[in-house]
Amino acid sequence: MNASQPSISPGDGAPAFSPLYRQIKALLLQSLQQGEWKPGEVIPSEIELAARFRVSQGTVRKAIDELAADNLLVRRQGRGTFVATHAEQQVQYRFLRLQPDSGATMAGEGPAERDFVACKRQRAGAQIARALGLRTGEQVLQARRVLRFAGVPTILEDLWLPGGPFKGLTVERLSGYHGPMYALFESEFGVRMVRADEKLRAVLPDPQQAKLLAVDPGTPLLSVERIAYTYNDTPMELRRGLYRTDTHHYRNQLG
Amino acid sequence: MNASQPSISPGDGAPAFSPLYRQIKALLLQSLQQGEWKPGEVIPSEIELAARFRVSQGTVRKAIDELAADNLLVRRQGRGTFVATHAEQQVQYRFLRLQPDSGATMAGEGPAERDFVACKRQRAGAQIARALGLRTGEQVLQARRVLRFAGVPTILEDLWLPGGPFKGLTVERLSGYHGPMYALFESEFGVRMVRADEKLRAVLPDPQQAKLLAVDPGTPLLSVERIAYTYNDTPMELRRGLYRTDTHHYRNQLG
């Protein structure tokens, strides 16, 4: 990497030109992905990184700015720049948009009570395999749980994880852990969820689902299908949730 | 405004210190809000603005960067910086997250067919008034429409607008306009919607709603309540939508 020589690749498909700070960003991403710095840890100071990449501090700064905007890094003035993590109280339910209809925050209701109904190995069907980027028949872990708030069952979730990265995950491990599930994935399996896509629908529960949520089978429920991704847009989790929306709602901000 | 003299206000409530570029940002926002530059128009170049505010180009740049991140401005290299608008083909359905289950984009289905069922003046009830920041009994406009895609009724929307800013809006005006409704609001009433909050629920339609959407009354539908805001976090529209999710889904990206 040389300041006066950004590596241009003319004739490329899409980006005929990549500015230096994006190349630095890519290198930082690579370090994150390879675990050089773990979630929650500090990364080297801007000055150190500038020296390492033989680039000005301003260029490193711009690369870090983008990674911070992507929620991969967190800047803290006077302290340093940290690798983002799901294991912090402040951002407990980072990917959960369900809120009680009363103004109260989700955390305000106290931590959810979690009951894991199952956790078992399976061979991936075509649909699951496609969502997780696996081949049909590869091993996946499947788990089901119910979340209760103030004693009321509110969310029923099924989730599928690729068997390889999550080898050794058991229902005991899941049940015994208190804190965000994605924090467990980080610390125990080195898998950090970076972003997710959700598809929402209104549906009616089947009898078993209705029973688990303690609602009448005619109650409309919000179906939330989520695919969560690690670095590099690699899908690492498929989750299908059923949310009760009689006392809660799904909140979304459009900018 | 002076480069060497950022106006610090010690003893303030929250921000004991406001950097220069944020003060510039506030001034630019004020100009946008007062209509000095209208949606779709170019704003002065960075160099001009730097001279006007007696600040370096870099400082103006950072202010504009934030406004662009907020989708209030759009930068176009080689051309200039423009005031964002809803009247552009590229971002036709900026606030509509419903997509057909097939990979196709919404626009790919061709423009929606719109039928306005009603548009009338009302006195705001307590709920509507609160959502729009009005007093109970103030005049509001209420409209209802059905959106069809490929002939299939898919969305039923009720919307409420404050009577003051939207004086003169009629069902003819709405029906005769082709293009995003928010673009009409910009050009005809000088109201630019900047952001919106949505609350989603799964519900069952009442008989009238079911009839308008041509579905069985037992069909679960996605209820989307939206409050849209102009500059300054002023609410300017309440919208209640019912979406069919048998052929479409609501897509959300979590970062």
Next chain:
DNA sequence: CAGTGGTCTAGACCACTGG
């Protein structure tokens, strides 16, 4: 070719944190 935004640098100084 002039004008615009985009990148990169170097250096000075400020605000915040922790020992």
Next chain:
DNA sequence: CAGTGGTCTAGACCACTGC
């Protein structure tokens, strides 16, 4: 008080647009 990120400046040069 040393070290970190945050702000601001000034100047050089690059990439893109339109005339």
